Amino acid sequence: MPELPEMETYRRLLQERIGGRSITATLVQREKTINLPPNEWNRILLGNRITLVDRRAKHLLFHLESSHVLLLHLMLGGFLYYGSTEDKLDRTAQVTISFDDHILYFHGLRLGYLHLLTTWQLDERLDPLGPEPLDPSFTLTRFTELLTEKRGILKTALVDQHWLSGIGNCYSDEICFDAAILPTRRIPELTDEEIKQLFHSMQAVLKEAIQFGGYMEPPFYRDDDLTGGFNDRCRVYDRGGEPCVRCGKLISKGKLSSRKVFACTNCQH
DNA sequence: AGTGAGACCCGAACGC
DNA sequence: TGCGTTCGGGTCTCAC
Numbered sequence: 246m247p248e249l250p251e252m253e254t255y256r257r258l259l260q261e262r263i264g265g266r267s268i269t270a271t272l273v274q275r276e277k278t279i280n281l282p283p284n285e286w287n288r289i290l291l292g293n294r295i296t297l298v299d300r301r302a303k304h305l306l307f308h309l310e311s312s313h314v315l316l317l318h319l320m321l322g323g324f325l326y327y328g329s330t331e332d333k334l335d336r337t338a339q340v341t342i343s344f345d346d347h348i349l350y351f352h353g354l355r356l357g358y359l360h361l362l363t364t365w366q367l368d369e370r371l372d373p374l375g376p377e378p379l380d381p382s383f384t385l386t387r388f389t390e391l392l393t394e395k396r397g398i399l400k401t402a403l404v405d406q407h408w409l410s411g412i413g414n415c416y417s418d419e420i421c422f423d424a425a426i427l428p429t430r431r432i433p434e435l436t437d438e439e440i441k442q443l444f445h446s447m448q449a450v451l452k453e454a455i456q457f458g459g460y461m462e463p464p465f466y467r468d469d470d471l472t473g474g475f476n477d478r479c480r481v482y483d484r485g486g487e488p489c490v491r492c493g494k495l496i497s498k499g500k501l502s503s504r505k506v507f508a509c510t511n512c513q514h
Numbered sequence: 515a516g517t518g519a520g521a522c523c524c525g526a527a528c529g530c
Numbered sequence: 531t532g533c534g535t536t537c538g539g540g541t542c543t544c545a546c
Binding site (some may be wrong): 277399 | 517523524525526
């Protein structure tokens, strides 16, 4: 599931590859993915140069020389592949963007989108998002303040993009596991010590996931051994029934308002 | 304010 | 092989 670490992995890989390069062709197979009539979308993009690939929460931002921005959200199951006309995946690509002989394929964009925006429109779109958990200005003090404003269930808050952005279903469970705190705990019942631990685990888990290339099935390019490196390092997510790496008891799989929740009910409290 | 339900969307995986 | 069916899950909106 593309969350902060997966998008950050893509950002890094994309910046190295297409940063500074000009778009030579585009192909839109699914018009709903974009926000403009295809000819207008194409007209603005063709010949335009990518000045910077940036990330905000689970969004990827392709800044263009024209000062437009391509805003990507992969939602569920979206993923990217960087190859060529020969080197591509045998999967449907909703959009492709070419840089001479290199092609960026956008796959699995069912609910996901790739919107071409002005900087003003971009600010408006990103405005409702909560703070970035890894932003240096996001301190334990700030985190504690945020938690004081919330009263519901911990996991619900962690995945609330308006409250704190970038964390989704997978990492909320991983963070809670690392902190040895149940994701179903009520926020007001958390002790100062637990909040401190949660903050620390949030930093540690997200940084580790970024370092190992996130939780992602398909590779980003041929011979890519980075993307998806965190798949095997997940401790609870999608591991229902497997033994807990910390205590050996079986990981439980539950539901919380239509969301899957994975936790070790033995060593998480 | 928090919670839950429903809609969105459709390719891939699965079953026969 | 091929057709039909099922499923996933972030986000938004709306009702309670």
